[in-house]
Amino acid sequence: MANEAASPVCYAPADELFACAAPRIYMAEQYRKDFPVLDQKIHDHPLVYLDNAASAQKPRMVMDAMTRFMENDYANIHRGVHELSVRATDKYEAVRGTVRRFINAAHDDEIIFVRGATDAINLVAASWGRTFLKAGDEIILTTLEHHANIVPWQMLRDSIGIKLVVVPITPEGDVRIEDVKAAFTSRTKLVSVAHVSNALGTVLPVAEIIKLAHEHNALALIDGCQAVSHMPVDVRGLDADFYVFSGHKLYGPTGSAILYDKREILKQMPPYQGGGDMIASVSFKETTYKEPPHRFEAGTPAITEIIGLGAAIEYVSTIGLNRIARHENELLAYATEKLRAINSLKIIGTTPNKAGIISFTMEGAHPHDIGTILDRQGVAVRAGHHCAQPLMEFLGIAATARASFGLYNTKADVDALVAALRKVQEIFA
């Protein structure tokens, strides 16, 4: 996958907006200026933001799209005949098309707007899970899943008695397709796995996993939170049944996220939340629901944020996901080499199948101490369990420090990280 992502082939559909020139030279500096937050000092040092896997910064264009919308076109959607409501509805609904093209879905109505990836997985667990699963049915997960892809299934397990089957990872942090294969039984109904691990950066062989799922008459949910910002994603190419991601990790606003859900499956799913805008008719005796996607968007949605997400997708698409992938993979290779040279440092997750995330520990220095010392030098990394406690337990560590790259990071950022890590060594010598 990493190789595929790095190839210069133009992935984007031949559509003006998404045209990508894929020139050979990537100038992260050229994009840095789009992100006002990057231009500041932290404790008197220039900010080096390497916490993109937790959340990405927002380009001026996204903020402007939101402000412009609120300045010019804002109104509640769907229910109004007046001009502002028409404009707001049109702009909101148009983002479905933007998202569809971005992930190469077949239909706009397969795109559900939700609050976060967490919300999306809870929706699937509650709506699809409670409808189609019964006691004894099995869901396959892997050891490296984010809590968002564990806890909703545990809650479902505790409520209806399904079984969770966990595929272990290799010491390098890979999920081997043989191990996934071995996890299937006749009761397997769903495989729910990350596309890219937020803790280790591992790119999972999701196309093969989905194929296996379908061969076993099971469905596949892909948690794409860490994939969509790092590489082109093609849900139809993958044949994913559900694909989820959050807007805020894709340079978009908080409060916006996508659940892609195949039309035939969506049609059979009962609503998750009840309220306005998802009903066809309500009486105290009987209520009927709208067709998807609206059935799953109860109440006033995050209208402005969805407009912002549309802008973020336009932004990354204009740069081109292939170029971003190549750039980040270069950074990853460079950082890996530099970090390897620090003798007290251990990279956690050494598979070559990685996207712009690098986790590590240091002898004698706890990740939180690393985080604090780096912060005092302007370098923002994350330290902790990365919402992947079962993975940490599996690895026998309490936490890691994690640097994760965005399209605006540079080799100079990596150099600053390395210099800051030397200070950690010095203090904990």
Added chain:
Amino acid sequence: MANEAASPVCYAPADELFACAAPRIYMAEQYRKDFPVLDQKIHDHPLVYLDNAASAQKPRMVMDAMTRFMENDYANIHRGVHELSVRATDKYEAVRGTVRRFINAAHDDEIIFVRGATDAINLVAASWGRTFLKAGDEIILTTLEHHANIVPWQMLRDSIGIKLVVVPITPEGDVRIEDVKAAFTSRTKLVSVAHVSNALGTVLPVAEIIKLAHEHNALALIDGCQAVSHMPVDVRGLDADFYVFSGHKLYGPTGSAILYDKREILKQMPPYQGGGDMIASVSFKETTYKEPPHRFEAGTPAITEIIGLGAAIEYVSTIGLNRIARHENELLAYATEKLRAINSLKIIGTTPNKAGIISFTMEGAHPHDIGTILDRQGVAVRAGHHCAQPLMEFLGIAATARASFGLYNTKADVDALVAALRKVQEIFA
């Protein structure tokens, strides 16, 4: 309630931010300039925005707060040791205090940040409802509820067999306390009612209703969506158990909303959604949850939007809810008088207990035709069932046209509405 709201007594706590001078003269014009969207023409007519009950426009200050946050302090919250994450977490958590003061709650941890009022009611229905209710238990609603306060309870009814008891309204649109009293039985566990009807503008006697509920050992949920922007709200004074409202109707961003939930009740509620940030520890065997409020905020919340909601609350608090209430009540009285003078027009909801909302029908002209003709003259009203189909059925009408006021509306706006309605009369003469 309308009288109380209109009184010049300063409600706000003696706290700088919330100090209110309550001068006698209210200058809506002075606040109009804070709302850039108002300054535009629709079909060559100046925009007259009277669709505030569907969603309110955003003051410059709210947009700026969001943009400034994204420009300077943005990061994911709670899990980071670096400076931006600390700043973002502090700002996000500080809004709990802002909301607490705004509705006079006792503790910050009684304030849960959710996606919308719809989300809030679904949360209570799923978490509290499934834990504390069993087949045969009863929930009291009224005929005038918004679908958001009907459908979640119907879904719960269909899943666990509770009973919904509906209190009828008077022809004037009032909910009489005798009628509520008559609805209680020994099985009543919850009363869930609107504070202000979004369709008619009726202010319900919620303090008395809550008292009745408590006398019957039942809890009370108040849907405050249409109240918080129109009058001071004091959840402790009311003794509400749950109080919900959406940010977007309070001049704040979409995607932000509040569930106020009494500490003792909240403590007993299991989580609603599972994911990151709401857990204490996760293993595949057993997962433990954080204490409220975080237990109910799974995944990355709408960080920027909550910051924006905080700014919106500061904005309205600086003006003063008492002043806004007095101003809107004046507009309502003025509009009522003017609309009464149109002979083919019928006001729906004639109780004097109303907050800034006025619903009406016109002889021979369907509300959607009214809406279209008004829109062509720059006047934005809503036409339809207002997500209150049972109410419409009760009233024997399919829809109404609705004008709803915000703090920036003026008598000139009402005059424009009246002039535009004359054109409807002309066309449908």
Added chain:
Amino acid sequence: MTNAALDTDLRDLYQDLILDHGKHPRNFRIAKNANHEALGHNPLCGDRLMLYVTVDDDNVVQDVAFQGSGCAISMASASMMTDMLKGKTLAEVGALFDYMHGACTGETVTPAGLAEDDVDRIKALAGVRHYPMRVKCATLAWHTLQAALKNEKKVSTE
């Protein structure tokens, strides 16, 4: 917009023919013996109409009736449609539907082979094309017709 321009603009939608049909809908009755029927519903507006169509063995529409409630546009559209359909073959009905659909969405479909009278009526309805939120009001009856002829019992436009 001047008052005169406004009038012209609104009169484009609310033509006398529309207002007349809206106020006095033709064929507004239940037809129990119809061999096709369907319920049309626009959840946005709450417009609802029950359509009854009787088609004989030669595929000729013998009777069309409707009942329901809704805005002037949807009622007028239903009323005018019922007036137009009687005596037409199903092929002619299909051609009329296509022309109507095109006219309301702003496509240019040539009214080849259609009666002048029908074309005029549809042109009157086509005023909605400048009112995007109202297009569904004008087309509800026609979509309900399609559903009825396909023996689908319910149709909902969104």
Added chain:
Amino acid sequence: MTNAALDTDLRDLYQDLILDHGKHPRNFRIAKNANHEALGHNPLCGDRLMLYVTVDDDNVVQDVAFQGSGCAISMASASMMTDMLKGKTLAEVGALFDYMHGACTGETVTPAGLAEDDVDRIKALAGVRHYPMRVKCATLAWHTLQAALKNEKKVSTE
């Protein structure tokens, strides 16, 4: 910030005393016969420590021990705390807690009646007050102590 200023700044938190206790925690063992124990947990960092306290009939702390894992600050704080507590009465422990809490949150509490040695150690820990995210690391052991003495089995700081 110059390199020297940075060093001073970081050395304020990572003083030699802290680093030493962090690396070589004292009283790091299980004490099965303790009459008070509690598990402290900071979900943010994943720091965890099990604290064992033996208090005799005269309300004097006879033994304190702990085991766990965490950052340098939380381990050093626990280690230094165990060193300080032995031989103190519960009243003295309370005074120490108050002083510690004040020092870490930036309040000024006078160390009235405390041993000079204890005050120095607590001042070393109080470097965290300029690191808001790390205050809980320094206070975890102390909150766990309180829980143990109140016979609460678990405490979680957030």
